[in-house]
Each structure stands twice: as structure tokens, then as C-alpha cells.
Amino acid sequence: MSHYAVVNPATGETLATYPTATDAEVEAAVAAADQAYRGWSRTSTPADRAALLRRVAELHRERREELAAIIVREMGKPIEAALGEVDFAADITEFYADNVDKITGDTPVDILGDGTAVIRRSPLGVLLGIMPWNFPYYQVARFAAPNIALGNTILLKHAGQCPESSAALEAIYTDAGFPAGVYTDVRLTNEQAAEVIADRRVQGVSVTGSERAGSAVAEAAGRALKKVVLELGGSDPFILLSTSDLDATVQAAVDARLDNTGQSCNAAKRFIVVDGLYDEFLDKFTSAMAAATVGDPFAEGTVLGPLSSELAAERLQEQVDRAVAQGATLVTGGKRDGAFYPGTVLTGVTADMDAYKEEFFGPVGVVYRVADEDEALEVANGTDFGLGSYLFTTDAAQAERVADRIEAGMVYVNLVLADSPELPFGGVKRSGTGREMGLLAADEFVNKKLIRVGA
Numbered sequence: 001m002s003h004y005a006v007v008n009p010a011t012g013e014t015l016a017t018y019p020t021a022t023d024a025e026v027e028a029a030v031a032a033a034d035q036a037y038r039g040w041s042r043t044s045t046p047a048d049r050a051a052l053l054r055r056v057a058e059l060h061r062e063r064r065e066e067l068a069a070i071i072v073r074e075m076g077k078p079i080e081a082a083l084g085e086v087d088f089a090a091d092i093t094e095f096y097a098d099n100v101d102k103i104t105g106d107t108p109v110d111i112l113g114d115g116t117a118v119i120r121r122s123p124l125g126v127l128l129g130i131m132p133w134n135f136p137y138y139q140v141a142r143f144a145a146p147n148i149a150l151g152n153t154i155l156l157k158h159a160g161q162c163p164e165s166s167a168a169l170e171a172i173y174t175d176a177g178f179p180a181g182v183y184t185d186v187r188l189t190n191e192q193a194a195e196v197i198a199d200r201r202v203q204g205v206s207v208t209g210s211e212r213a214g215s216a217v218a219e220a221a222g223r224a225l226k227k228v229v230l231e232l233g234g235s236d237p238f239i240l241l242s243t244s245d246l247d248a249t250v251q252a253a254v255d256a257r258l259d260n261t262g263q264s265c266n267a268a269k270r271f272i273v274v275d276g277l278y279d280e281f282l283d284k285f286t287s288a289m290a291a292a293t294v295g296d297p298f299a300e301g302t303v304l305g306p307l308s309s310e311l312a313a314e315r316l317q318e319q320v321d322r323a324v325a326q327g328a329t330l331v332t333g334g335k336r337d338g339a340f341y342p343g344t345v346l347t348g349v350t351a352d353m354d355a356y357k358e359e360f361f362g363p364v365g366v367v368y369r370v371a372d373e374d375e376a377l378e379v380a381n382g383t384d385f386g387l388g389s390y391l392f393t394t395d396a397a398q399a400e401r402v403a404d405r406i407e408a409g410m411v412y413v414n415l416v417l418a419d420s421p422e423l424p425f426g427g428v429k430r431s432g433t434g435r436e437m438g439l440l441a442a443d444e445f446v447n448k449k450l451i452r453v454g455a
Contacts, residue, residue: 003020003160003187003189004017004018004019004020004160004161004163004187005017005018005160005161005163006073006074006161006163006164007161007309008073008076009075009076009305009306009307009308009309009310009312009339010076010296010297010305010306010339010340012310012338012339015073016163016164018163018187019187020187020188020189020192021186021187021188021192023192025186026186026188026192026195026196029155029184029186030126030155030196030199030201030202031201032180032181032184033126033153033154033155033181033182033184033201034125034126034153034181034201035181036153036179036180036181036182037123037125037126037151037152037153037181039179040179040181040182041123041151041152041153041182042151044151046100046101046104046149046151047100049097049100049148049149049151050096050097050098050100050149051097052176052177052178053093053094053096053097053100053145053148053149053176054093054094054097055176055177056093056145056172056173056176057090057091057093057094057097058090059172059175059176060086060087060089060090060093060137060172061086061087061090063086063168063172064083064086064087064090065083066168067082067086067137067165067168068082068083068085068086069082069298070136070164070165070168071085071136071137071162071165072297072298072305073164074133074136074161074162074164074165075133075134075136075161075162075308076261076297076305076306076307076308076339077260077261077297077305078261078297078302078303078304078305079297079298079299079300079302080300081259081260082297085135085136085137085138086137088137088138088141088419088421089137089138089140089141090141091421092138092141092142092145092421092437093141093145094421095145095421095422096145096146096148096149096421096442097145097149099439100149102439103121103146103149103150103439103442104121104149104150104151105121106118106119106120106121106451107119107121109450111452113455114454114455115452115453115454115455116452116453117450117451117452117453118450118451119448119449119450119451120448120449120450120451121150121442121443121446121447121448121449122151122446122447122449123147123150123151123152123445123446123447124152124203124204124227124445124446124447125152125153125201125202125203126152126153126154126155126201126202126203127147127152127153127154127155127202127203127204127205127206127445128155128156128157128193128196128197128202128204128205128206129143129144129154129155129156129157129205129206129207130157130193130205130206130207130208130209130213130217131143131156131157131158131159131162131166131208132159132208132209133158133159133160133161133162133308134260134263134264134265134308135260135264136158136159136162136165136166137165137169139208140156140158140166140169142425142436142437142441143206143208143436144156144183146436146441146442147442147445148178148182148183149442150442150445150446152203152445153181153182153183153184154182154183154184155184155186155196155202156169156170156183156184156185156186157186157187157188157193158185158187161308161309163187166185166187167185169183169185170183170184170185190216193217193220194216194220197217197220197221197224197226198220198223198224202226203226203227203445204221204226204227204228204229204444204445205217205220205221205226205227205228205229206228206229206230206231206434206436206444206445207228207229207230207231208231208232208265209232210232210233211232211233211430213232214230214232214432217230218230227444227445228433228434229426229432229433229434229435229436229444229445230432230433230434231265231387231425231426231427231431231432231434231436232265232387232427232430232431232432233265233359233361233385233387233430233431234265234266234267234269234359234385234386234387234388234427234431235269235270235357235358235359235360235383235385235387236266236267236268236269236270236385236387236388236389236390236408237268237269237270237271237272237379237380237389237390237406237408238253238256238257238268238269238270238271238272238389238390238392238416239272239376239377239380239389239390239391239392239393239402239406240253240271240272240273240274240277240281240392240393241274241373241376241391241392241393241395241398241402242274242277242392242393242394242395242398243277243392243393243394244394246277246280246281246284247284249281249392250281250284250285250288251288252390252392252415252416253268253271253281253285253365253416254285254288254289254292254343255416255417256268256390256416256417257269257271257289257343257363257365258289258292258303258304258343258363259417261304261305261306261307261341261362261363262304262341262360262361262362262363262364263307263308263312263361263362265387265431266387266388266410266419266425268365268390268416269359269360269364269365269366270365270366270368270379270380270383271285271365271366271367271368272368272370272376272379272380273367273368273369273370274370274371274372274373274376275369275370275371278367278369281367282331282345282347282367285345285365285367286331286332286345288343289332289333289343289344289345289363289365290332290333290342290343290345291343292304292342292343292363294337294340294341294342294343295340304340304341304342304343304363305340306338306339306340306341307339307340307341307362308339309339310338310339312339312361312362313336313338313339313340313341313362314336316336316341316360316361316362316364317334317335317336317341319354319355319358319360319364320334320344320346320360320364321334322354322355323346323349323353323354323355324346326352326353326354326355327348327350327353328346328347328348328349328353328355328366329346329347329348330344330345330346331345331346331347331367332344332345333345333363333364341362341363341364342363343363343365344362344363344364344365345364345365345366345367346364346365346366346367347366347367347368347369349366349368351382356382356383357383357384359385373398373401373402376402377402377405377406380406380407381405381406381407383429384429384430385427385429385430385431386407386408386409386427386428386429386430386431387408387409387410387426387427387431387432388408388409388410388411388412388427389406389408389410389411389412390411390412390413390416391403391406391411391412391413391414392413392414393413393414399413399414407428407429408427408428408431409425409426409427409428409431409432409435410423410424410425410426410427419437421437421438422437422438422439423437423438424436424437424438424439424440424441425437425438
């Protein structure tokens with residue numbers, strides 16, 4: 001059975017299957033990427049690479065309807081969200097084209113002696129990207145664009161359920177005018193991926209996915225002494241300490257939970273509400289979650305499409321059922337229909353329950369009542385994850401104080417869904433290492449070479 005198949009999660013129908021690469025095809029892909037790095041990437045200028053990346057962004061926009069429809073079929077993303085993802089991938093790609101001089105230019109160093117010193121950013125070589133299914137275009141853009149701008153070359157292993165979107169991306173890079181080997185889509189098995197990581201021609205690997213996948217890749221990269229960037233799971237807290245507009249805050253909470261049908265690593269998943277606002281927040285939040293439209297992802301107005309697969313829905317159902325069995329209260333939702341899952345709210349989760357520590361990868365929100373700021377932080381930091389976080393307060397001093405104490409790679413104060421190409425993305429603890437997006441992304445797979453010249 002192929003590891004790569006398009007199975008429409010809305011219907012369960014297998015639309016197409018694709019073979020994994022043969023060992024000979026893998027060798028050819030690695031060799032082509034290495035040749036492109038040693039040839040074109042070393043002779044091209046940053047301006048050359050930026051011009052081609054701008055064309056990649058243009059092709060995303062020109063083909064947005066086609067690209068969006070592919071991922072609706074592959075993983076069930078509602079069509080409006082799919083179109084938005086294509087647009088965001090284009091914006092990210094364009095950002096690195098626009099900032100190519102910043103990420104490739106020399107940085108002078110103030111030295112104590114005579115002469116000069118600079119840090120010169122040079123590419124490392126061939127990189128392997130292992131990408132997830134939940135954002136098939138956005139995740140690739142934030143890995144590929146900065147690294148190609150630097151002069152690295154890309155081997156891309158996409159998720160098994162994304163063979164058509166990954167092929168569409170490879171076609172875009174080819175049609176934009178990049179030489180063969182600069183960007184190559186390879187349908188690898190896990191065993192082949194481990195062999196590629198170990199290959200001496202490959203200089204680094206970036207993975208976005210589960211803790212299990214991240215651990216396996218990091219282990220393989222460690223054995224091979226390769227740089228690795230990990231963007232893994234999250235159980236992001238949404239802390240509400242005060243608000244001047246509860247309705248708007250509740251809507252922000254719902255939007256932050258239901259984005260991408262709840263299948264986003266940095267979605268708000270745990271809602272930590274101070275006692276004086278808890279009851280009213282829970283009532284309004286529950287009503288809004290229950291009202292979220294579940295249906296055909298191609299239909300206008302659909303908020304929640306199917307989860308990525310029926311298996312994903314089964315796993316989420318098992319988590320919710322186990323939470324209830326351990327003493328949590330199911331306030332609304334909690335019953336799947338095939339791969340479809342409604343907006344669901346749990347309360348009464350305590351530190352001795354599995355649900356306190358787990359990530360719910362779907363439209364499930366857990367609401368906690370806390371007495372004050374200190375207890376809110378105790379709950380917020382009481383997991384092994386540390387990706388993103390959200391803080392709502394009308395007190396500027398409190399915002400500064402609490403943001404400093406949250407154990408996460410990102411803190412958004414009084415806003416949600418505010419990711420942008422210039423903002424770095426990444427976490428701490430078991431949510432991963434390294435950063436993507438923003439100028440920091442271009443410092444991950446680069447040789448920061450010191451050049452010291454005497455007087």
C-alpha cells in the first residue's frame with residue numbers, strides 16, 4: 001500500500017494513490033540538490049534568487065483557486081481558509097525576496113584591535129524539510145523561501161496525504177525558473193528519510209510535526225551531527241485577566257481555537273479565566289463553540305470542515321471520552337460524525353488527568369477557572385509544551401509582567417491570528433527548537449563566517 005494518497009476526509013473516498021520514491025530516485029534527488037548547490041547556488045547572486053522567489057509568490061497568487069481546491073480535498077480545510085493559506089504562503093515568499101540583502105549581507109563587528117571584522121552569512125548546502133499536512137503551503141514557504149534566498153537547496157518530504165499539493169509546489173518552483181535540484185519534492189519513506197539525513201551531502205533538516213516525529217528526526221540528525229530545527233506540538237494558553245469588551249474577547253477565543261478546524265499547533269487550546277469573568281465567559285464561549293457551522297469544506301460559511309481523517313477524529317473522540325471518564329465535564333459537543341467533529345468544550349480538568357497535559361488537535365477547548373494572575377501562570381506553564389500563548393488584560397503593567405513570565409516562544413497580547421511574515425515563529429520545551437519566519441529564520445541554516453582582516 002502506498003504511503004502517499006489523497007483521501008477526501010469529507011467522504012472517505014480515496015481519490016488517488018502515488019508510489020513512494022525508489023532508492024534510485026532518492027539518490028538522483030540528493031545528487032541533483034547537491035549539484036545545484038555547488039553550481040547555480042554559488043554563482044547566482046542574492047538578487048537573482050530574490051527575482052525567482054518573487055515569481056514563486058506570483059505563481060501562488062495566479063494559481064490560488066487551483067492550489068486551494070487541492071488541499072480542501074487532501075485534508076479538509078474550509079475553502080476560505082485554504083485560499084487564505086495560499087495568499088499567506090505568497091506573502092512569506094515575497095518577504096524573503098524583499099529582504100534578501102538583510103539576510104545575506106555582511107554584519108560588521110566592532111573589534112578591540114586594529115583592522116576589520118565582519119560576519120558573512122553563507123549557505124550550508126542541501127537541506128531536508130519534513131512537512132506536516134495541516135498547512136501544506138504555509139509550512140513549506142516558511143522553510144523553503146528563506147533558505148533558497150540564502151543559497152541553500154531543498155529536498156522536500158511532505159506528509160503522506162499531501163502528494164498533490166507537494167507536486168503543485170514543485171511545479172511552481174520549476175515554472176518560476178529555478179534550475180533542477182534547487183527545490184525537489186521527494187516521496188520518501190521514513191526509512192529513506194533517515195538515510196537522507198545521514199547522507200554527508202545533506203547539511204541540515206527541519207521538521208514540523210508531532211513530538212514523536214520530532215524525536216525521531218532529532219535522534220537521526222544527532223547521530224549524523226546535523227543541524228535540526230523542530231516545530232512540534234503546542235497546548236497554547238489563552239489567559240483572560242480583564243477585558244473592556246467580553247463579547248469581542250470571546251470571539252477572539254473562538255477564532256483562536258477553531259482556526260484550521262482546530263488543527264493548528266499554535267491554536268489557543270486552554271482557556272484560563274479569572275474567577276470574576278469565568279461564568280459569563282464560559283456561557284458565551286460555549287454558545288459560540290456550539291454554533292460553529294460544521295459541514296462541506298467547499299461550502300461558503302463552513303467554519304469546521306472534517307478533521308484531516310477519520311482516524312484523527314477517532315483519536316480526538318478517545319481523548320474527550322477519556323477526559324470525561326477521568327472526571328472532566330463535557331459542556332457541549334463531543335460526538336464525532338465520521339471525520340467531522342463539532343465545537344467542544346470541557347471544564348473541570350485537573351492536574352491529575354491526562355487532558356491537563358495532552359494536546360487536543362481539533363476543535364476542543366478546555367476552560368479553567370483561576371483565582372488570580374499567579375494561578376493563571378501556574379496553569380499556563382503547567383505543561384511540557386511552550387509554543388505560543390495569548391494574554392488578554394486591560395492593565396499594561398500586568399501585560400508586561402505576565403508576558404515575561406509565560407513559558408512560550410510567542411506571546412500575543414490582546415489579539416489572535418496575528419501571524420505575519422516578519423514575525424518569528426517557534427517554541428520552547430517540547431514544542432521544539434529554532435525559529436521560522438521573520439529574519440531569524442534565515443539564521444538557522446547558515447554559516448555565520450567570521451572574516452578578520454589585519455590593519
